[in-house]
Amino acid sequence: MRISASNQEETRDGFRFRGGHAALDLTATLTGRLKPTQRDLLTRPEDVIRWLQAAGFECAATAPDDDLLGMARRLREAIYALAMGCVAGQVRPASARATLNDIARLPAAAPEIGADGSARLRGDASALLTFVAREAVLLLGGEVADRVRQCEGDGCAILFFDTSRSGDRRWCSMTACGNRHKVAAFRQRKEKSQ
Template identity: 60%
Template sequence: MTPSSPPSKPEETRDGFRFRGGRLALDLPATLAGRVSGQHRDALAAPGDLDRWLVAAGLSTEGLTDGASGASVEDLLAARALREALYALALARAEGRPPPEAPREALNAFAAQPAAAPWLDASGRARLTGDARALLTSVARDAVLLLGGPEGERIRQCQGPTCAILFLDTSRKGDRRWCSMSACGNRAKVAAFRGREKS
């Protein structure tokens, strides 16, 4: 398992968290809702929320890995800082701008920390082992490869009027507009239909 591989559950929403980005480096920024409206709702409000996100993301099986302690307040603050650095960098990439310096330096510093180790368990499944910080470092390292690699050209921001979710456009034509067809895409279709009915 790597941070870029999807968890076994394909649902877009798991344990209250949105996973529409196609990469965990784009899903972590989605834990802060209300970016467009300015009425922020932080899904990472407490250390236990970070543990839950790590499980929902498929990085941890029970919020704890091989006896490692759960997330601390310091881990939570680090996760929020990483989240904001990832959002700033991915948004810049989506808009064709150079990476902003402070978020770039923050990401590089995070990615330089010790990361979670891959582990083959007794059932033959691959997973990551480490504490919350090490698991987040694995996400940061994958983010460096995403943002600095060719796939970075396919980072998009959802065109939903109230949505700020960033996603990796894996469509053949590279013209995906919505973070999710069942959410923002459907709302746009309904709005367009109603607009045609009125006219």
């Protein structure tokens, strides 16, 4: 079960996991938010199941349908709108709050301890998305909401939970956006010194 940051790969099964929190990682399934053309990684109901599995959830046998896809997309956009309100220090949009709260009220996956002693969730895809919605409520409506950030990388819109001690993390990933920034800054310094 993956709720927060882990040492797993940042990209799994074509999805990015740089947010440090499942709710923020869900928002990354729409790429190119700051660009003229976006790409939705949730185009079919089966993509929702793939994302849940890539996120580390054990998804019970589910017949994916368009309702599941719609739920995942509504949840993703509600979380994104609310998180951006946190980032900007603005009032959270009422429609996004209503959507998130409506999904969080649905029956959620139940936690249990597996035979190996590890925690996991039991539920179908809809119940797992509801769990993600509840986690989003706790994150975005809790005391650490001010630790939600948007990557400062050029053209990157990935949201992440800043767990740095100083609270000044700037990039979704040091191996991606952070490294590009450092390389660009190095080149600028080198050009100025010549």
